[in-house]
Amino acid sequence: MSALLRRTGALSLLLLFSACAALQPAAEPASPIVFVHGNGDTAALWHTTEWRFESNGYDRKLLHAVDLPYPLARSVDARPQPLRSSTADQMAALAREVAEVRKRTGHDKVVLIGNSRGGYAIRNYLKNGGGAAYVSKAILCGTPNHGVFDWEETRGSEFNGKGAFLTQLNSGADEVVAGVRIMTIRSDSNDKYAQPDGAFVGKPGRPTGVGYDGPALKGAENVVIPKIDHRETAFGPLAFREMYRFVTGHPPARTDIAPETEVVLNGKVDGVSAGVPTNIAVAGAEVEIYEVSGTTGARAGGAVHAKTTGSDGLWGPFRAKQGAYYEFVITASGHAITHIYRSPFPRSSDIVHLRPADFAKGEAGAGSVVVMTRPRGYFGHGRDTFLLDGKVPAGINKGVPGTSTGKLLLPEGPMQAVSARFNEETITVQSWPAKDRHIAIAEFHY
Numbered sequence: 001m002s003a004l005l006r007r008t009g010a011l012s013l014l015l016l017f018s019a020c021a022a023l024q025p026a027a028e029p030a031s032p033i034v035f036v037h038g039n040g041d042t043a044a045l046w047h048t049t050e051w052r053f054e055s056n057g058y059d060r061k062l063l064h065a066v067d068l069p070y071p072l073a074r075s076v077d078a079r080p081q082p083l084r085s086s087t088a089d090q091m092a093a094l095a096r097e098v099a100e101v102r103k104r105t106g107h108d109k110v111v112l113i114g115n116s117r118g119g120y121a122i123r124n125y126l127k128n129g130g131g132a133a134y135v136s137k138a139i140l141c142g143t144p145n146h147g148v149f150d151w152e153e154t155r156g157s158e159f160n161g162k163g164a165f166l167t168q169l170n171s172g173a174d175e176v177v178a179g180v181r182i183m184t185i186r187s188d189s190n191d192k193y194a195q196p197d198g199a200f201v202g203k204p205g206r207p208t209g210v211g212y213d214g215p216a217l218k219g220a221e222n223v224v225i226p227k228i229d230h231r232e233t234a235f236g237p238l239a240f241r242e243m244y245r246f247v248t249g250h251p252p253a254r255t256d257i258a259p260e261t262e263v264v265l266n267g268k269v270d271g272v273s274a275g276v277p278t279n280i281a282v283a284g285a286e287v288e289i290y291e292v293s294g295t296t297g298a299r300a301g302g303a304v305h306a307k308t309t310g311s312d313g314l315w316g317p318f319r320a321k322q323g324a325y326y327e328f329v330i331t332a333s334g335h336a337i338t339h340i341y342r343s344p345f346p347r348s349s350d351i352v353h354l355r356p357a358d359f360a361k362g363e364a365g366a367g368s369v370v371v372m373t374r375p376r377g378y379f380g381h382g383r384d385t386f387l388l389d390g391k392v393p394a395g396i397n398k399g400v401p402g403t404s405t406g407k408l409l410l411p412e413g414p415m416q417a418v419s420a421r422f423n424e425e426t427i428t429v430q431s432w433p434a435k436d437r438h439i440a441i442a443e444f445h446y
């Protein structure tokens with residue numbers, strides 16, 4: 001074969017490959033994701049999940065966590081109850097958020113990811129609120145899709161599998177809405193709201209009528225992850241792996257969090273009224289931030305940030321140091337002065353929401369009240385290491401993990417360093433005096 005023919009053949013082959021490549025469908029562009037929190041929770045629980053998406057190249061501008069104004073469910077869905085929301089309220093709030101995200105991003109459709117009760121708002125919106133036209137995929141994480149129980153005497157509760165709300169959502173040959181791809185993520189048997197025994201709803205020994213597979217849906221892709229707890233179905237790294245795969249079509253390159261050089265934090269101060277948490281912004285709250293020692297919790301100097309919140313409740317922005325430990329102090333009328341100690345922030349977030357704490361009955365008489373909390377999961381005996389001042393805190397149940405906080409009441413005395421440990425991470429706080437209305441909290445990211 002002549003050189004000319006060889007070159008001509010090679011050119012033809014190259015043109016053929018180019019034509020084939022041109023005929024390949026373009027990669028599907030990333031969709032906006034709207035994260036929906038659960039009962040009594042806030043958008044702040046999603047910041048580590050957002051970090052994991054970002055660490056795999058997902059555009060931060062496409063990640064949106066909704067703050068549902070009144071996150072606690074009514075005792076009876078159809079009966080108004082102060083500071084609580086109905087299923088219709090939750091659906092309407094989610095619909096408004098989706099419309100805003102579509103407008104802001106210019107995308108026709110979004111992906112919805114919800115934890116626990118947040119999955120109810122998603123399903124209700126898809127089936128009864130016209131949401132199927134605007135949603136391509138939905139992920140329901142630990143959502144009790146067949147109820148937490150199915151008892152005759154509580155049919156008015158949205159969590160009753162025999163109640164009107166879940167009965168209509170689950171009606172039909174399939175339990176999903178046509179045109180929207182659905183995935184559920186559940187634990188094998190470690191989710192406190194998918195248990196055959198009623199211990200976690202105040203009725204130990206009574207059958208709930210619901211099994212471990214209660215979150216699964218006919219017509220959905222149902223994923224089971226062994227040993228994870230109720231909140232880890234949404235906020236843990238194993239759940240993230242599954243949701244990222246479902247959203248993008250391929251597994252993530254990493255489930256850890258890649259640090260950023262520049263870390264900018266913001267969020268709002270959320271309210272508590274008559275002991276009921278809300279996601280309504282608090283105006284007039286004073287927020288101070290101090291850099292502290294990671295080993296003693298002692299302040300390294302004066303406040304590195306201070307702001308009194310306006311009507312939007314925002315306490316930032318605050319430019320944080322990579323690797324630094326911080327103490328957030330919230331002073332809000334009618335509440336204890338709350339000192340929240342946080343481990344270093346590896347990435348930026350605008351949903352670092354803060355909520356002032358209150359003393360439980362009898363705690364104000366203690367010398368100091370120290371709390372360790374893990375908002376994105378529970379403490380599991382035999383599964384996790386969790387120590388407060390070197391000891392396992394009292395009141396954390398054994399068996400299925402069901403508690404996310406541990407407390408230590410100290411006698412009156414000089415302030416001291418108190419360490420809180422969760423698995424491989426330690427946060428050290430100072431024991432502020434309860435008589436002056438101070439509470440210290442060690443809050444873990446993971």
